[in-house]
Amino acid sequence: MTVAIYIKQLLSYEEYSFSLDELIDNLNKSESSIKSELSRLIKKKEILNLRKGFYLIIIPRYSSAQKLPIQLYCEKLFRHLNRNYYVGLFSASKFHGASHQQVQRDYLITEKPKFNNISKNAIDIRFFTTSNWSDKNIQLKKSDSGIYKISSPALTIVDLIHHQTKLGGINRMLATIEELCEELTKSDLIELLSWYPNRSTLQRLGFLIEELELNEEFQEMIYTNLKSGIFFPVLLSPKSNEKPGAVANRWKVDVNVKLESDL
Numbered sequence: 430m431t432v433a434i435y436i437k438q439l440l441s442y443e444e445y446s447f448s449l450d451e452l453i454d455n456l457n458k459s460e461s462s463i464k465s466e467l468s469r470l471i472k473k474k475e476i477l478n479l480r481k482g483f484y485l486i487i488i489p490r491y492s493s494a495q496k497l498p499i500q501l502y503c504e505k506l507f508r509h510l511n512r513n514y515y516v517g518l519f520s521a522s523k524f525h526g527a528s529h530q531q532v533q534r535d536y537l538i539t540e541k542p543k544f545n546n547i548s549k550n551a552i553d554i555r556f557f558t559t560s561n562w563s564d565k566n567i568q569l570k571k572s573d574s575g576i577y578k579i580s581s582p583a584l585t586i587v588d589l590i591h592h593q594t595k596l597g598g599i600n601r602m603l604a605t606i607e608e609l610c611e612e613l614t615k616s617d618l619i620e621l622l623s624w625y626p627n628r629s630t631l632q633r634l635g636f637l638i639e640e641l642e643l644n645e646e647f648q649e650m651i652y653t654n655l656k657s658g659i660f661f662p663v664l665l666s667p668k669s670n671e672k673p674g675a676v677a678n679r680w681k682v683d684v685n686v687k688l689e690s691d692l
Contacts, residue, residue: 430456432466436476436486443574446502448509449482480547483509496551499535500524500572507539514539515567515578517557518592519605521585524570527608538580538588557592561626566617582612583621590637591630599666603637603690610643618647622654629663631655636665636680640688652679 435456439447452463467484470476474495477485483506485497499516507514516524518536534553540562547554566584569576580588586609589602596602625631635651638644662673666686673683 432456432463432470433475436470440486440488444505445486445488445497445574446479446505447484447486449484450509477550477552479506479549479552494551498572499537499554500570500577501574503537504575504577510544512539513562513564515580515584517580517585517588518596519589519602521580522589522605522609524579525582525585525609525612527605527612557588557595563624565620565624581617581620582609582614583617584625585609586613587621587625587627587630587634590633591627594667599686600689603641603688606637607641607643607690610638610641610647613644613647615646615650618650622650628655628658628660632660632663632680632682633665636678636682636684639678639680641690655680 432452435452436447439445449460449463449467452458452467453460456463467476467478471478474492475487477487477495479485479502485502487495487497491497499520503514503516515521515538516536517538519532519534520536522528523532533551534555536555536557538557538559541558541560543558544556546556566581567578568581570579571577586606589596589606589609590599593599593602622631631651632655635648635655638651639648660681662676662681662683664671664673664683664685668685671685673681673685676683678684
């Protein structure tokens with residue numbers, strides 16, 4: 430069986446990616462002959478080498494874009510890498526209907542150690558890591574090629590706030606946070622508060638929900654959680670050379686940036 434025929438079989442099961450190991454296990458061929466077939470298919474732009482030993486099948490529908498939607502291959506990619514992951518940040522926001530930020534980049538969150546970002550042709554994937562991996566607040570969604578994992582609205586919001594300095598600052602995501610808060614449910618927030626360890630991020634979340642005059646019940650739930658322990662003054666927008674000064678709100682958030690939502 431040729432690589433091209435194997436790819437046709439995968440497509441008949443609605444699978445849009447494969448690994449070199451998979452070909453070696455399933456085709457009665459040497460690794461060098463498989464690699465030369467792969468090279469020809471890459472030249473013809475029928476497949477794309479996403480990262481060492483892992484390939485995307487560029488079906489006609491996506492041939493002009495030369496990329497696939499992340500949900501068609503992320504599950505298989507991370508099975509191949511044997512690592513936990515979820516689609517997060519602005520990518521997750523888009524799936525939850527908060528598409529205010531029109532981003533062409535894909536965002537994935539994984540366990541440590543960090544993967545190198547992928548930037549080739551039209552594909553642009555940024556990897557973020559978390560040292561506090563939890564399976565909570567991760568939802569399963571269905572795509573044409575099967576299930577994939579995505580952060581819930583609650584986890585998406587705190588991840589955006591937590592990584593704000595790497596994502597263009599709090600004002601860039603304010604409208605997205607506002608839209609995500611409309612999708613936020615009580616059970617989602619309760620689950621987040623049961624494990625989420627970054628208290629400074631929860632302080633900023635509570636402050637923003639109050640400042641944007643959003644759900645009062647959610648504000649009280651977050652504040653009750655914070656009051657159950659000790660929490661210290663924090664900057665709304667973290668800066669390495671700045672320490673929080675006097676705070677005039679119950680969240681102990683020093684508002685060191687002017688909030689401007691573009692919603």
